[in-house]
Amino acid sequence: MKRIIGIVWLALAITVNLYPQHEGHHGHSHYAEHDSVVAHKLMFPSATPDRIIANLTVDPAHSFAVNWRTDQQIGVGVVELALATDGPEFLLRGVRKIKAISQKFQNQNRREPLVKATYHSAVIHDLEANTTYVYRVGNGSDDDSKWSEWFQFTTARNDMEKPFSFIYFGDAQNNVKSLWSRVIRSSFRQFPQVNFMLHAGDLINDRDANLEWGEWFHAGSFIHATVPSMMTPGNHEYRDGVLSSLWRPQFTLPENGPTEGLKETCYALDYQDMKLISIDAEGFDEHQEARTAQTKWLDSVLRTNSKKWTVMTMHYPIYSTVEGRDNRELREALKPLIDKYEVDLILQGHDHTYARGYAENKSKGLTVVQDAGTIYAVSVSGPKMYESRNQEWMVRRGEFTQLFQIITVSNDTIKYGAYTPIGTLYDAFDLIKKDGKKKLINKMPKTPVRLKKDFVKEE
Ligand SMILES: [Fe+2]
Ligand SMILES: [Fe+2]
Secondary structure, eight states: OOOBOOHHHHHHHHHHTOOSSSOOSOOOOOGGGGGSHHHHHHHSOOSSOEEEEEEOOSOTTTOEEEEEEEOTTOOOOEEEEEEOOSSGGGGTTOOEEEEOEEEEEEEOOTTSOOEEEEEEEEEEOSOOTTOEEEEEEEOSSSOGGGBOOOEEEEOOOSSSSSOEEEEEEOBOOSSIIIIIHHHHHHHHHHOTTOOEEEEOSOSSSSTTOHHHHHHHHHHHHHHHHHSOEEEOOOGGGEETTEEOTTHHHHOOOOOOSSSGGGTTTSEEEEETTEEEEEEOHHHHHHOHHHHHHHHHHHHHHHHTOOOSEEEEEESSOSSOSSTTOOOHHHHHHHHHHHHHTTOOEEEEOSSSSEEEEESSOTTTTOSEEETOOOEEEEOBOSSOOOOOOOOTTEEEEESSOOOEEEEEEOSSEEEEEEEOTTOOEEEEEEEEEETTEEEEEEOOOSOOOOOGGGTSOBO
8 A cells, every 4th residue: 555645645546536647437527516517507407508510421522420419409400611711701592401309318327317318410511622611509589598609610621632630539537627627738839720639538437427527527618619620539538337328318429330239339430541449448348249340340440441541539549557557468469460451550548657669669769760660659648647557569658748749640640649638748649651651750758757756755
């Protein structure tokens, strides 16, 4: 048992829920806030749309998905959409109206009151590539209070004449309003032209807790409605093998996975010249059936993949950052396919530390690595922090550091930078693919490895 020195640290540990080291499915949360006005607002819907989020579809150049929530007095959902203009003239030209699918839904987390809502979901098709639109969501009435503000977003290009960028977040999970909000906000401030965001699971701590999801939506606020996202579920979106009942009502993700049960958790989509694949790692872990189905499906997706770049996200790491957190079954099933089809980059979470490297780390210590294989990254964006051990596969690692990654993809290069919320570069590389050859250029700063023990005094 570790002893913690200092009242300050003890207070921090309680507030931030950094302790103990090993998370279970039943992490703490601040449910005492139930009765507060703030918590009430975060949990319960009103007639005005909230939890508005844009998601990537299988064809982000020509469509986008949007979801939102209202109270159950609102039974109808409408999206209004127009080409963005310099002034408000888009209103005078007439807007396109798209009816959403609206479903009454209620759920009760074991430590929360019953929350009733109507969830609205729409996929907008027939959009022009590389075009800026405005949209708002509401109930179709003349009453402005039943509508969101107008958001602005830009569809994907359908060529590679210009690069695109996305931001990757490891686990947000704990104290999301208090301590994750600055991460997503500063990522957007540092890189507002970002095309989409990718969340590698454990967005929240307790599957269907309305307060926690409320915090996640609050933290991202208008960013979620402006920059489309894709997300893969982590073990904390699950409990006892069952996915959060809120996952499918509140997100619209591609339904091209292997089975009915894996829809919107295991899927693939294309963004310009990149194939992006989400593996449902917890599903993989829980059910033999889901394991076999996803492995077979992945094989067929990668076999028929004509995109130059391939990036996969899954919550559990193929290579973990410390002994005792190894995911052998996942690695043994997926690694042969990752190798066979030369997947470029694997973005993962779960270990609450940072590490980046590659499997056959023969060129350890070199700046330029010829014939580079797949790059693996494990990251954390929230405040819960574990320790790691230096391992053969790692090029750069770090503890006790909240990170987001800006990843820019052009014709021949993936540029990757891992940043802290105050904008400090912690890790970087370029992956260059030309004439069928891959070259890695390590660009991490020469700053010391950040270790938890340097910040948290323990005996
Ligand atoms: Fe996890
Ligand atoms: Fe986690």
